[in-house]
Amino acid sequence: MTVTRAPAGLSVLDRPNSYIGKTVPRPNLDRLLQGRGQYVSDLELPRMAHVVFLRSPYAHARIGAIDADAAKRMPGVISIVTGRELERVITPWVGVLSHLKGLKSAPQHAIAVDKVCWQGEAVAAIVATSRAAAEDAMEHIAVDYEELGAVTDMRTALDSATPVIHASLGDNLAFERTLNAGDVDHAFSESEVVEADFVFGRHTGVTLEPRAVVADWNAAEARLTIYQGTQAPHMVQNIAALHLGLKEAQVRVVCKDVGGSFGIKVHIYADEMATYALSKLLRRPVKFVADRVESFNTDIHARDHRCRGRIGVKPDGTITAFEIDDLTGIGPYSMYPRTSAIEANQVVNLVGGPYVALNYRARARVVFQNKNVMCQYRAVGHPIACSVTEGLVDLAAAKIGMDPVEIRRRNLIADDAYPCASPSGMKFEQLSHHVSLAKLLQMMDYDALRAEQAALRARNIYRGIGIASFIEVTNPSAAFYGVGGAKISSQDGVAVRLDAQGSVICQTSITEQGQGSESLTAQIVGSVLGVSMDRVRVTLGDTDNTPYGGGTWASRGAGIGGEAALQAAKVLRRNILDVAAAILQSTPAGLDIVNNSIVNAGDGAPRMELNELARIVYFRPDTLPPGIQPELMATRHFVPRQYPFAFTNGVQASWLEVDTETGFVTLLKHWVVEDCGTIINPQLVDEQIRGGVVQGLGAALFEKCIYDERGQLTNANMADYLVPMSGEMPDIEIGHVVSPTQETELGAKGAGEAGTAGAAAAVANAVNDALRPFGATITEIPLTPQVILTALGRI
Amino acid sequence: MKAAAFAYARATSVVNALELLAAHGDKAKVLSGGQSLMPAMNLRLLSPDILVDIGGLAELRGIAVRGDLLAIGALTRHVDLLHSPEVALHAPLLRDAVAQVAHPAIRNRGTIGGSLAHADPASELPACVVALDATIVVRGPLGERRIAATAFFNGIYDTALAPDELLVAVEVPVAGHGSAFFFHEYARRHGDYALVGLAARAVVAGDRFAELRLGFFAVGDRPLLAAAANRLINVSVTPALLAEATTALADELDPQEDQQASPAMRRHLAAVLLRRCVAALLARPELGVTS
């Protein structure tokens, strides 16, 4: 890791022994490595039952009679519940938000009623004493299905000959957005125009631990406790209460360790809702853990887009305009509660974002299909927007015979042009495209690589270099969901208190699924307070025991939750120094906290251990001067207000080799330079970037949910759905540029999605660069050997 | 994803295993390493009434040289093939192939007998035993049968084994003077089943092949011993001759369509492999490149 840091003034974070900017081990590491993590999948409760869902084998069918008599007599079976029966306990929902104008969807039930709309939708729940017993019983349920015509091809979903999935909606169009900025036609008329169709494979985010929930309705307390691997506990609380007819106070959501989320676990799934309802119905704890096949069939999918893009370019390399026409198929329902229009909406927001061109026209259409639902997965919309934008920029460069780096230099927004806005209205506070690009070129030694590429070509070895600049949406304000009416908080809160031995307990509303939320919170609190990290304990993921807040998603944990932690720690520090001044007959300004002790601000001489201060406050308040009421607990909340999103930026490069006889791609090296503002823990940031890149490389080369024309997912297992594995991954080198946001004292923006945003674009550009001598251009991912051999005309 | 209930018997001897198989007929399944059987059972693609676990039968494990044969017990694990000095010396093709089979955890449990009995057409070891002209040793209620590897595989997951028979060993002729081997496969990721693969054994004399056995896999319903190889024996291999052999190979193949590759792509990759194999074995890189 290399860091270019703008000189900053002394801040609350630049203190002696600060943990900010340091790689410190995660506090939860030992617990996880010693197998003492608390995953919902492992949770056992007294009288706990297991639910298995009988899922539709058809993509679209009317449900006739369900005969469960034989199954009910099977050993271990507690209950078998259909959609009709469960409807009495839980109400259906519609996944729309008011700020996505025109978005429509149909009511979705926890278990299908009358009709199934995708292969894998639950038709009945089998509750038994074990998962195995439930699966045995499931084989004895007979369902009469009347198969209906399935809508599978998004390109014909709006044709009049295609069946309408939800008659009440009139057609299969869920959402449409158009945007027209500047004068695209005029710009194109004065430019060379290059056009391409970009095709993205539908894929999913494969988590190590599948979705898991234990719902425990306590009839005596009239209270439901939900243990769930989720990114947003308060959102789950709100929605479970709403649809079960409870008050939020009657629902507690507990989320301990989570085996990966990637956006997959930020939604409300029908089978999870059914599990809550079953617990209430059966008055006992019920556990649902998706198995792998269910995960592939029901965890949200993403990125199923076909996007026609056009770019205008002048002979001197000036990009004059972008135009896109994006089409995406989201499955039969808009997902709840974040909706399935966000991805297409983001594509419209982000295309062309790094560049100065002000002429931009876009149309995005979102259509229903009889496939699994699609929704937000890591870097929502970014990989589509980045691949289209960067693919077009490379095509434009090729058209006018300009180096891909040079065309970017000439068109990226200048580093001193901020604040400014994109043609789609995105506000940029401070980005660093040019410094980032310069740093990337230096890290990869661009000129030497180009020379190597040329030398190898003479020996029939075809290597390619691909560059992709990107912007990333982080720290979302209420503009993301709140304004549309979703009860998804954009603010987060942190409470910090000093215990009776001078240790610190910290409760935060952000959640931890491996990102390091626990670590960064402890680093910030420890640094601001002057307390060593081993004295800071962080509690997260419990609606009874943390402040109210959004959770961890959309790269918001560090920027929003981190700022709340900083502000809360500042208040506690002030409160501690007030008491210390009274005890030591000094002034708060004359004192400081360093290394768990009160010291003289001037010469650093130790005056009193924090545990001594705590002892006096808690046990001998009688010795304090009159009128002093110590407050050794402080709570602060934070939400961004100035900017709807804190945009970050970066640039990636890929170096790879294509075997032009077999179509196989070998990734040789990958570089990323990104600017997430203040870096709290370099290792955590680098891990986020690397993990993100790998998920982007998965999309580029491997991952695809393959549906047949009847809407059957044909590769719903780990053998046929290819997740990226370490053996195929290149070394990923990471550099940073630091442009802190001025909206917070912390200055941190997000970093969770930067890697995923640009990786596929860099690879696709590199493959096309490698294939340039053959005159082949591919704008489809994943770039499988079959696709490459076909493009080369070899098969 | 839980297997349906089944009974379980741990065989105490080969005889005992055969008795159990005779008693339960095709309702029984032999359990070796379990790396193919258990996933199929957990997905409920297979629901045998009883598993006959032969894992404890030491008599079926081990690698030994007997005269000019290398005898490999059915229970020999993939990892043992990888590290065996005898295999490295006498049948290095197996070592090279098994390195491409799955991942270490699976190689620690999977067995050669299980792999051959399972007969996945995309598997490496079946193609190797065909290329090596090995003999499969089988024991049943009526005693022992010895089956040429080329006659053992009948189709997808289908072999000459009867339900009441046990595969007990594989006998491989040891590599003689001038022997050369080539193994390569195209798989999307390390450890995946191949899109197309080739296991070859040759005897090279001067600049020619005195012998050439090409065992292709994932190009049809069973490993294919390519007749096209005969065109390259005892002749000076020219690009034109190699092109002829490649064309002849295409006619022999009957590849499946699946998510990873179309039949045309499999034919194409098999041709590339043939060229690269011949180029490598004869140490003539120019033959490996398409004209």
Ligand SMILES: Cc1cc2nc3c(=O)[nH]c(=O)nc-3n(C[C@H](O)[C@H](O)[C@H](O)COP(=O)(O)OP(=O)(O)OC[C@H]3O[C@@H](n4cnc5c(N)ncnc54)[C@H](O)[C@@H]3O)c2cc1C
């Ligand atoms: C993730 C994964 C990846 C894999 N990748 C590959 C790969 O790339 N290439 C590859 O070749 N294999 C692969 N395998 C399969 C692996 O090699 C298995 O070990 C092998 O196919 C079967 O061997 P086994 O000992 O595990 O047999 P088992 O699973 O125990 O049995 C397989 C079948 O053979 C029968 N059987 C077993 N032993 C005998 C016997 N002695 N006599 C008669 N019948 C018998 C069983 O009844 C069963 O029908 C993979 C497996 C996994 C889980």
